[in-house]
Amino acid sequence: xPADELxxxxxxxxxxxxxxxxxxxQRMPWTALEQALSSRLPATQAGGGRPALPVRLIAGLLxxxxxxxxxxxAVCERWLENPYWQFFTGEVVFxxxxxxxxxxxxxxx
Numbered sequence: 001x002p003a004d005e006l007x008x009x010x011x012x013x014x015x016x017x018x019x020x021x022x023x024x025x026q027r028m029p030w031t032a033l034e035q036a037l038s039s040r041l042p043a044t045q046a047g048g049g050r051p052a053l054p055v056r057l058i059a060g061l062l063x064x065x066x067x068x069x070x071x072x073x074a075v076c077e078r079w080l081e082n083p084y085w086q087f088f089t090g091e092v093v094f095x096x097x098x099x100x101x102x103x104x105x106x107x108x109x
Contacts, residue, residue, distance in 0.1 A: 008093040015083050025088045030056050053100050060089030061105055072102035 015022055034055040064085055065075040076098050079085045083094055091099075 010092055011083055011087045011094060014094070015087055019084055021084045021088045025060075030059075030090070033059050053104060054090060056090040057099055058105065060085075064088070065105065072105045075105070076100070076102045 017023070037055050037059070061075055061079065064070070064079070065072065068075070068078075070078065079089065080095070080098055086095055
């Protein structure tokens with residue numbers, strides 16, 4: 001966790017952990033998904049670019065996109081304002097900036 005987030009309240013202390021998405025996030029096989037997909041994805045972009053986005057983030061966003069029948073842009077916009085969606089995708093504290101561009105979801109399909 002970055003140093004600037006050390007004093008921010010954790011999402012698990014702000015949300016109702018009985019919420020369906022919070023419960024689903026505990027049941028999802030995140031580790032198995034990461035193991036299955038990480039070998040197919042480079043750790044960084046060719047030429048020393050940014051590190052790859054977390055598998056849980058992208059897989060979670062794609063799940064939410066399909067579950068709520070949203071566009072790439074809409075799922076990212078709703079993620080930004082919804083602590084349950086952020087918790088589901090693995091965030092620890094509430095984020096006020098998008099972790100990726102909506103076009104990142106297209107590359108994962």
